[in-house]
Amino acid sequence: MLRISDDISIQDWELSESFVRASGPGGQNVNKVATAVELRFEAARSPSLPGPVKTRLKRLAGRRWTLEGALIIQCDETRSQARNRDIARQRLIDLVQKAMVAPKRRIATKPTLGSKKRRLKAKKVRGEVKVMRGRVDPTD
Template sequence: MEKDKIISELQFKAVRSSGAGGQNVNKVSSKVVLSFDLKNSKVFSDEEKWHLETKLASRLTAEGNLILNCDEDRSQLKNKEIVTKRFLNIITTGLIVPKIRKVTKIPKSVIKKRIKDKKNLSEIKKLRKRPDLN
């Protein structure tokens, strides 16, 4: 995964941030909205796109866009850095393919040991009972 190519496909938009900040909030557009068009991306192969679509299904819009917001800082530049790092983290975790579990057979010795232990425990419990005097 090449970060430079992915970052070149990102679209950033500065928007006025809500919340605390006094007069600065009304004047400065410090909130950054990042949008990434996954379906039309040239960076990822079809298989990688499929993996990302399945893992990020709840975050994608109907058109297949990933939209992230950041208004943590008063600086637009810092917000842009934060949202870009968050985006790259989401993409890298979305591309991780889990290993397929190999089904293994239970060894016969393990089965025999389990049955032997069950019988042994059963015998111990039988000996705890009162003797039948009839």
Template sequence: MLPSVDAFLPEIQFQTSRSSGPGGQNVNKVESRVELRFHVADSQLLSEEQKEVLLTKLAKQLTADGLLQVVAQEDRSQLRNKEIALQKFHQLLLKALHKPKARKATKPSKGAVRQRLESKKKHSAKKANRGKGGLDF
């Protein structure tokens, strides 16, 4: 079970910078871009198994130091971008730690098999009657 986003806040570092997105005249003055950094290996909230899964599944998104970086610059507001970055971070963790359900192999019922074979026989007879000297069933 994954803790809530609020529980991760003491382990997350935020850094702001100037955004390249919308902002009008403020785009050159206000630091609205938010970069969230989370050190997976040093986390106290995740189990060792969860850390291993994250390190393998998110290997392409980790820096050389093992930091997971999430960037948000969609909004003009720094506060809103911080919320967006936290949402992205939480969704990333949920997706990486999700265990797919094991598939159970099943077989078609006897009735379904019989029905399929009867349908194939009818179809075959229909096609056989189209040609010369068709067969009657």
């Protein structure tokens, strides 16, 4: 079981790990040992995540979210399989914790009188600059 917060924890059946050969430095170790981890979390079917958290998680995950509703996290940073496994699990925890934070609602405000005047003055100055770019008459 993976504990995210006091009220959210991910069960073992929701996670599946597969180990594949990693690329990068490591000498012969890279060619013979599957150290890279691919952590798959069945987020869409998860009973432990509330609906709004799932929605935000899907948006945060981006390309890591599959069509079946699974979140896939890959890690091949280190030469150690156990360390890569821990890093992948920590990334999942961080992502779910970030998805748990509800965004603040923006309170619409009116623009101030000063900002309106500054905007109109800037538009006028810009218009004058553009007028000055006009064609020059040779008769003048």
